[in-house]
Amino acid sequence: MSQRIVIDPVTRIEGHAKITIQLSDGGEVEDAHLHITQIRGFEKFVEGRPFHEMPSLMARICGICPVSHLMASAKACDALMAVRVPRTGTNLRRLMNLAQIAQSHALSFFYLSAPDLLLGMDAPPIKRNLFGIAEANPQMARDGVRIRSIGQQIIEMLGGKRIHPAWVVPGGVNEPLTAEKRDKMLAMMPEGLELALRWLDWFKGIHEQFHEEIATFASFPTMFMGLVDKQGNLEMYDGYLRFVDADGKIVVDDVPPEEYATYIGEAVEPYSYLKSPYYKPLGYPGGLYRVGPLARLNLVNACGTPLANRELTQFRARANTRSSFYFHIARLIEIVYSFEKMQQLLDDPEILSKQVRAYAAPNSLEGIGVSEAPRGTLIHHYKINESGAMVHANLIIATGHNNIAMNRGVMQVARHFIKDGQVNDGILNRVEAVIRAYDPCLSCSTHAIGHMPLLIEVVDPKGAVVAEVKR
Amino acid sequence: MSVVVTLKINDIDVSGQEDETILDVAREHDIYIPTMCHLDGLSSVGACRLCLVEVKGMNRLVTACTVKVAEGMEVYTETERLKKYRRMLVEMLFSEGNHICSVCVVNGRCELQSMAGRVGVQHITLPYYNPLRTLDTTHERFVIDRNRCILCTRCVRVCDEIEGAHTWDLGGRGIESHVVTDLNTFWGDSPTCTGCSKCVHVCPTGALFEKGRSVTEMTKHREFLPYLTMMREKK
Numbered sequence: 001m002s003q004r005i006v007i008d009p010v011t012r013i014e015g016h017a018k019i020t021i022q023l024s025d026g027g028e029v030e031d032a033h034l035h036i037t038q039i040r041g042f043e044k045f046v047e048g049r050p051f052h053e054m055p056s057l058m059a060r061i062c063g064i065c066p067v068s069h070l071m072a073s074a075k076a077c078d079a080l081m082a083v084r085v086p087r088t089g090t091n092l093r094r095l096m097n098l099a100q101i102a103q104s105h106a107l108s109f110f111y112l113s114a115p116d117l118l119l120g121m122d123a124p125p126i127k128r129n130l131f132g133i134a135e136a137n138p139q140m141a142r143d144g145v146r147i148r149s150i151g152q153q154i155i156e157m158l159g160g161k162r163i164h165p166a167w168v169v170p171g172g173v174n175e176p177l178t179a180e181k182r183d184k185m186l187a188m189m190p191e192g193l194e195l196a197l198r199w200l201d202w203f204k205g206i207h208e209q210f211h212e213e214i215a216t217f218a219s220f221p222t223m224f225m226g227l228v229d230k231q232g233n234l235e236m237y238d239g240y241l242r243f244v245d246a247d248g249k250i251v252v253d254d255v256p257p258e259e260y261a262t263y264i265g266e267a268v269e270p271y272s273y274l275k276s277p278y279y280k281p282l283g284y285p286g287g288l289y290r291v292g293p294l295a296r297l298n299l300v301n302a303c304g305t306p307l308a309n310r311e312l313t314q315f316r317a318r319a320n321t322r323s324s325f326y327f328h329i330a331r332l333i334e335i336v337y338s339f340e341k342m343q344q345l346l347d348d349p350e351i352l353s354k355q356v357r358a359y360a361a362p363n364s365l366e367g368i369g370v371s372e373a374p375r376g377t378l379i380h381h382y383k384i385n386e387s388g389a390m391v392h393a394n395l396i397i398a399t400g401h402n403n404i405a406m407n408r409g410v411m412q413v414a415r416h417f418i419k420d421g422q423v424n425d426g427i428l429n430r431v432e433a434v435i436r437a438y439d440p441c442l443s444c445s446t447h448a449i450g451h452m453p454l455l456i457e458v459v460d461p462k463g464a465v466v467a468e469v470k471r
Numbered sequence: 472m473s474v475v476v477t478l479k480i481n482d483i484d485v486s487g488q489e490d491e492t493i494l495d496v497a498r499e500h501d502i503y504i505p506t507m508c509h510l511d512g513l514s515s516v517g518a519c520r521l522c523l524v525e526v527k528g529m530n531r532l533v534t535a536c537t538v539k540v541a542e543g544m545e546v547y548t549e550t551e552r553l554k555k556y557r558r559m560l561v562e563m564l565f566s567e568g569n570h571i572c573s574v575c576v577v578n579g580r581c582e583l584q585s586m587a588g589r590v591g592v593q594h595i596t597l598p599y600y601n602p603l604r605t606l607d608t609t610h611e612r613f614v615i616d617r618n619r620c621i622l623c624t625r626c627v628r629v630c631d632e633i634e635g636a637h638t639w640d641l642g643g644r645g646i647e648s649h650v651v652t653d654l655n656t657f658w659g660d661s662p663t664c665t666g667c668s669k670c671v672h673v674c675p676t677g678a679l680f681e682k683g684r685s686v687t688e689m690t691k692h693r694e695f696l697p698y699l700t701m702m703r704e705k706k
Binding site for chain 2: 048049050052053055056057060164166169170174359361385387388389
C-alpha cells in the first residue's frame with residue numbers, strides 16, 4: 001500500500017520547513033516536496049516608509065544575516081539616490097560583509113552540519129548537535145565557536161553591535177574606522193585563517209567516507225549563478241551576474257545586477273510560501289539554477305587571494321563538484337577567502353579615511369541592490385515616489401534561488417535511500433541533510449514567523465497519511 | 472509684585488512665587504516630576520498627564536505643569552498610586568501608537584523611550600491598538616510619521632507661539648485625533664510653513680524628523696527654546 005512520509009520540522013536549518021515524500025503502491029518514491037510553511041510579509045509592509053529606513057528595516061528579516069540584507073538594501077538605496085559611495089565607505093561595507101560570511105559559514109558548518117559529518121548520518125538524533133560535537137571533538141566545537149566569534153566581533157567593532165547594526169546607511173556608512181579598531185581586527189586575522197585552514201584540511205581528509213551522499217545529494221546538472229568581478233573572480237559585494245551551465249561553461253556573463261529581471265523569472269507553487277526563481281530563457285521549472293558557496297566556486301575564474309586560489313584549484317581537481325554535498329567544502333574555502341580578503345582591506349591605509357558617506361535626496365525612482373550573502377545572491381529591488389516613500393519592494397533571497405534544486409535534491413535522496421517503503425531515522429536525516437547542505441534561511445526567504453519544525457509524512461495514493469515521523 | 476507662598480512637597484517645606492506652577496517650584500528645589508508634553512519655553516497644556524501629583528485635600532489628581540502653587544499646599548509626587556498611573560500612562564502611549572524603537576530615527580535619543588525606562592515600564596501589558604496611521608513625506612526636508620506621535624502638541628505650540636506660523640494643528644476627535652498641517656493638506660504644499668524645523672526639534676519622539684536620517688541618526692536640539700523666548704520678550 002502506498003504511503004506519504006512527512007518530515008516536520010526539518011531540523012538544524014534556519015526557519016521552518018516540512019518535507020513530504022509520496023510513495024507508490026510498491027513502496028517506491030513517487031514524488032517529494034519541500035514545503036516552506038511560513039510567511040513574513042516584508043515586501044508589503046515597507047510600503048509607505050521613507051527609503052532611508054530600509055536598510056535597518058530589511059536587516060530585521062534575519063538575525064543571522066542582517067549584514068547581508070543591510071548590504072543589498074543600502075546598495076538599492078544608493079541607486080535611489082544615484083550617488084557613488086566613497087571608496088572607503090565601499091571597502092568598509094565589504095569588510096563587514098566578509099565578516100558576516102565567515103561567521104555565518106562557521107555557524108552552518110560547525111553548528112548545523114558538522115554533527116552529521118563528525119558523528120555520522122546515523123548517529124542518534126540526541127547526539128547530532130553542537131553538544132555532541134563538543135563531547136566527541138572539543139577542539140572542533142571550540143574552533144567553530146571561535147571563527148564565528150571573530151566574525152561577529154568585527155561586525156560589532158564596525159557597526160556598534162553584532163546583530164542589526166545601524167551603521168550601514170544609504171550612501172555609505174555612518175562612521176569611519178579608527179586605527180585602534182583596525183589594529184584589533186588585524187590582530188585576529190591570522191588566527192581566523194589558521195582555524196579555517198585546519199578544518200578545511202580535516203574535512204578534505206574525511207569527506208570520501210560520504211561517497212554515497214556525494215553521489216546523491218542533488219548531484220544533478222544545474223546552472224549556477226553568482227556575482228563575479230571585472231576579472232571574473234569571486235566577488236561578494238558588487239560586480240556582475242554570471243550564469244554557467246552544469247559543465248562550468250559561461251552561459252551569460254557581465255550582467256549588470258540591475259538587469260536581473262531580464263534573466264530571472266519568479267514562479268509560485270501552491271505547496272510553499274517560498275517562491276521559485278528560474279532562469280528565464282529556459283523557462284520554469286527547466287531553468288533551475290543554484291546559488292551560494294558551491295555555485296560561486298563553480299562559476300568564478302579564481303578566488304583572487306593566494307590560499308583560497310590554491311584550495312579552489314584542488315577542489316576543482318575533484319570529480320563531481322556539482323554535488324550539493326560539496327557546499328560544505330565550498331563554505332570552508334570561502335571562510336579562508338574572507339579572512340585573506342579582510343586582511344587585504346585592512347592593510348590598505350585608506351581604510352581609515354574619513355570620507356565614508358555620500359548624501360543626496362532621491363534622484364531615481366527605482367533602485368536595485370545585489371550582493372552575495374553567505375547563502376547566495378541577494379537581490380533587493382525598490383521603487384519610491386518623488387518624496388522618497390517606498391511604493392514597491394521585491395526581494396529575491398538566496399534560499400529562494402535554490403528552491404527548485406532543493407526540491408529535486410530531496411527527491412533524489414529519497415529515491416536512493418527509501419526502498420520498499422522502509423524508512424528509519426538515518427534515512428530521514430539524510431533527506432534533511434540534503435536541505436541542510438544548502439544552509440537554507442527560510443525566515444529570510446519567506447518573511448515568516450515562528451520556529452523550524454520537521455515532519456516526514458508517508459501518504460497513500462488517496463492522500464491519507466499512513467505514517468508520520470515528528471521531531 | 473508677586474507674593475511668596477510656602478508649601479510642602481513630599482513633606483519638605485518649600486517656597487515659590489504665587490504665579491509659579493507646582494512643576495516650577497518642584498524643579499527649583501530639585502524635586503523630579505516626570506513630564507512629556509511640557510517644554511521650557513512653551514505654554515503648558517497638561518496633555519500627557521505624566522506630571523500628575525496628589526494635593527492634600529483635593530480628591531482629584533492635578534497636573535503639576537498647569538496648577539499654580541498656593542499657601543499651605545501639601546503636594547505629593549511619588550506615591551504608589553502616582554507611580555502606577557505613570558507606568559500605565561506610558562504603556563498607553565505605547566499601545567495606542569505604532570512605536571518600533573529598533574527601526575526609529577531617534578532610537579536611543581527618544582523621550583518616550585527614556586521615560587518608559589524611568590517610570591519602570593518593562594512590558595506593555597495592554598493590548599496593542601495597532602492603528603492605521605499616515606506618514607507625510609511631501610515636505611522637502613522633513614517627515615511626519617504619525618505612527619510615532621503621542622499628541623503632546625509641542626509642534627503645534629512651538630509653531631504658533633515661537634515661530635508665529637501656526638502651520639500645525641490637531642484634527643479628528645478622540646482616538647482619531649492627529650496632528651495636521653494647515654487645513655489637513657500635505658505638508659509639502661503648506662503655504663504657511665517657513666521650514667524653520669522648530670517642530671522637528673521639539674518633538675519628543677521620532678514622529679517628526681529630518682529627511683535622509685537613517686535609524687538612530689536623529690539628534691534633537693531643544694536648548695534653544697528658552698533663549699528664543701527670552702530674547703523676544705526683551706524686545
